[in-house]
Amino acid sequence: MKNFDQITSAHIWVLDHQEALDFYVGKLGLEVKTDISQGGFRWLTVGVAGEAVPEIVLDVPGPPVMDEKTAGQIRELVTKGATGVVMVLRTEDCFGLYERLRAKGVEFTQAATDHGYGIDCGLRDPFGNQIRILQPKVWKG
Amino acid sequence: MSREVEETNRRLLRARDAMDRAYDQPLDTAALARIACVSEAHFIRTFRATFGETPHRYLQRRRVERSMFLLRESERSITDICLDVGFTSLGTFSRTFREIVGQSPSAYRLGTAPVGGAVPTCFAMAWLRPSSFGEAKERSDG
Secondary structure, three states: OOOOOOOOEEEEEOOOHHHHHHHHHHHOOOEEEEEEEEOOEEEEEEEOOOOOOOEEEEEOOOOOOOOHHHHHHHHHHHHOOOOOEEEEEEOOOHHHHHHHHHHOOOEEEEEEEEOOOEEEEEEEOOOOOEEEEEEEOOOOO | OOHHHHHHHHHHHHHHHHHHHOOOOOOOHHHHHHHOOOOHHHHHHHHHHHHOOOHHHHHHHHHHHHHHHHHHHOOOOHHHHHHHOOOOOHHHHHHHHHHHHOOOHHHHHHHOOOOOOOOOHHHHHHHHOOOOOOHHHHHHHO
16 A cells, blocks of 8 residues: 555745735646635645645745744745746646736746747746646646 | 835746746846846845845746757757857857756767656746855765
8 A cells, every 4th residue: 555645735934925926826727725824924826727635835934933034044945946836737738828927027037938848838937836738748737 | 024124025036926927038137127126236136035036037047947858859959048048148148058067968968868757837937047155066976
């Protein structure tokens, strides 16, 4: 028996919940899966509309989870683009989606390009996290 | 860290992204400084402090990486590749390539096989950009 059957959630650092929603939901077109505020925290997750998993947790670094200095270090790394590619999103039409997102003002790091294994493009969220959009040649799952 | 530093980082990253995206265009430091919304001198200084190398060097290494890719994976002539990746003179291209990679473009082409398998281009572009941070030399020595 294998240990797991699915990856259900993953986590990324964002610097502001509302700005994150404007981008991930308003521009990219993901949907809010959960949004619960209680005490000092906000549990905010997004995912692909109609798909139960995975949910991406949009989390803002800061106290009481960590001290201000540590939060500042994370903010510095995020804004320098040092968090790497935080997710790859699959599409059936990479060229078309690239144009539509560009028209919405999404900041691209690479135009939609056919690389042989598929067509992909790269973009940044407002904070500096990198995201890829891939239209694979071979569709898995 | 102050929010001003974050703003500066993000603007510098925007200029760095422009180099990765439009390396084949005639990018100059003045145009990149405008993307980052700072003066040219300030841009060069803060870019270096933030990313560990000057914007000029970053762009050279991006162009050389793309030329290494084309030398490995295509049959294009060295002159065409030089122009493809944004160099305007074959002399500058060959000199820069040799300085960064340690061998000439034609020697690199002869001695290097294409990268096989299912490695995404974005990952290869990030990892195969010849580094100015010293580890490339250590690897070749080892």
